[in-house]
Amino acid sequence: MTHDPAPTNSGGLPGIPGVPRDHGITDLSEEESLAGRQVALIDLLDRLLNGGAVLTGDLVLSVADVDLVRINLRAVIHSITPDDPAPW
Amino acid sequence: MTTDSRPTGADVPPTPDGPNSLDSPTDPGTTHPATTDPAATVSYVYAISRAGSELDTKAAHLTGLEGGPLRTVTRGELTALVSSVPAGAYSEEGMRARLEDLSELEAVARTHHAVIEAAYATTAALPMRLATVYLDDARVRSMLHERRTDFGDLLAWLDGHIELGVKVYADPREAATAPPAPAPAPASAPAGAGRAYLQQRRAQRRQHRDAYRAAGAVAGAVPDRVSALARARVAHRPQQGELAAGPGENISNEAYLVPVERVAEFRQALAGLADDVPGVQVEITGPWAPYSFATPPTAGAGT
Numbered sequence: 409m410t411h412d413p414a415p416t417n418s419g420g421l422p423g424i425p426g427v428p429r430d431h432g433i434t435d436l437s438e439e440e441s442l443a444g445r446q447v448a449l450i451d452l453l454d455r456l457l458n459g460g461a462v463l464t465g466d467l468v469l470s471v472a473d474v475d476l477v478r479i480n481l482r483a484v485i486h487s488i489t490p491d492d493p494a495p496w
Numbered sequence: 497m498t499t500d501s502r503p504t505g506a507d508v509p510p511t512p513d514g515p516n517s518l519d520s521p522t523d524p525g526t527t528h529p530a531t532t533d534p535a536a537t538v539s540y541v542y543a544i545s546r547a548g549s550e551l552d553t554k555a556a557h558l559t560g561l562e563g564g565p566l567r568t569v570t571r572g573e574l575t576a577l578v579s580s581v582p583a584g585a586y587s588e589e590g591m592r593a594r595l596e597d598l599s600e601l602e603a604v605a606r607t608h609h610a611v612i613e614a615a616y617a618t619t620a621a622l623p624m625r626l627a628t629v630y631l632d633d634a635r636v637r638s639m640l641h642e643r644r645t646d647f648g649d650l651l652a653w654l655d656g657h658i659e660l661g662v663k664v665y666a667d668p669r670e671a672a673t674a675p676p677a678p679a680p681a682p683a684s685a686p687a688g689a690g691r692a693y694l695q696q697r698r699a700q701r702r703q704h705r706d707a708y709r710a711a712g713a714v715a716g717a718v719p720d721r722v723s724a725l726a727r728a729r730v731a732h733r734p735q736q737g738e739l740a741a742g743p744g745e746n747i748s749n750e751a752y753l754v755p756v757e758r759v760a761e762f763r764q765a766l767a768g769l770a771d772d773v774p775g776v777q778v779e780i781t782g783p784w785a786p787y788s789f790a791t792p793p794t795a796g797a798g799t
Contacts, residue, residue: 447609447784448781449602449605449739450737452605452609454735455784458732458733458788460624460625460790461544461623461625461628462625463624463625463639
């Protein structure tokens with residue numbers, strides 16, 4: 409791995425520029441959470457489409473169920489690109 | 497071509513104007529008449545927390561989907577963070593169409609997330625899955641009442657915790673740059689070029705295989721290192737496709753529920769895990785609101 413070893417409690421984790429590493433979410437200010445942190449969409453979708461408390465709402469019955477999630481993922485997932493061959 | 501093939505709303509019974517505000521549970525399977533009225537709104541629920549927190553004042557400063565202001569809806573000891581959205585656009589059909597469009601999906605997801613982040617920064621909150629919609633606030637209140645035990649238990653369980661994501665990647669191309677490059681093919685020997693090419697291909701294949709094996713081993717070591725620091729763990733499906741812009745291929749994609757005071761320790765436990773392993777990368781995401789742990793046990797935990 410080429411990333412510099414992250415010292416305890418401080419920055420430098422791969423792929424998350426600008427995210428302070430050493431505090432819990434409890435001390436995020438509103439400004440930071442709304443503007444300062446752009447999380448990767450795919451990480452967000454993992455959580456919003458597979459996680460979260462599932463309730464039987466009144467109108468959107470199947471949005472939360474697996475079928476629609478699959479539809480979303482089909483829209484999102486494309487096959488391995490030609491210059492990125494299968495690993496074996 | 498027939499002109500009368502299922503015009504929108506034709507199968508919806510004649511309706512009173514305005515949302516149905518019956519407090520008694522209605523059959524959740526029925527399409528609500530409000531969807532035919534363009535001005536009608538429904539209540540979109542972002543998160544649930546305990547009543548009496550600062551969320552009431554905070555909500556007034558937040559903006560939800562469609563630019564609508566947030567409000568709190570309270571019943572008993574629980575409060576839901578809610579905003580009004582157009583009934584038509586958030587009907588099952590409307591929602592389905594929008595969520596299949598990646599840019600729409602992203603807009604909805606990011607707004608949903610921003611509200612939950614802000615809420616979670618204020619108080620322990622249970623994030624709802626994307627697109628949880630009720631006919632009106634009265635229905636939200638009855639839902640809070642019906643599920644009060646589940647929600648109370650979950651909030652107590654989640655209190656003081658955040659979620660961290662841990663992903664392990666195999667990156668054979670990075671592995672290929674790590675060891676000394678294979679001896680270059682002698683330029684003066686055309687006959688050797690084919691063999692050199694084959695050797696190079698073989699070496700590449702070996703690097704791929706090794707990187708994947710090493711990544712599997714690193715992924716297996718993650719729970720050993722951090723299980724004692726986490727209250728729970730959920731494995732998500734490894735990420736694939738054009739949105740998976742990580743370094744190489746995602747081998748494992750886990751979420752851990754970690755006490756806030758142990759977050760630093762958690763990161764420390766994983767620091768350096770893959771430093772000496774060429775072609776393997778570990779990425780930690782978060783802190784997140786506990787999305788992956790918000791499913792009541794009765795409804796099945798995570799994936």
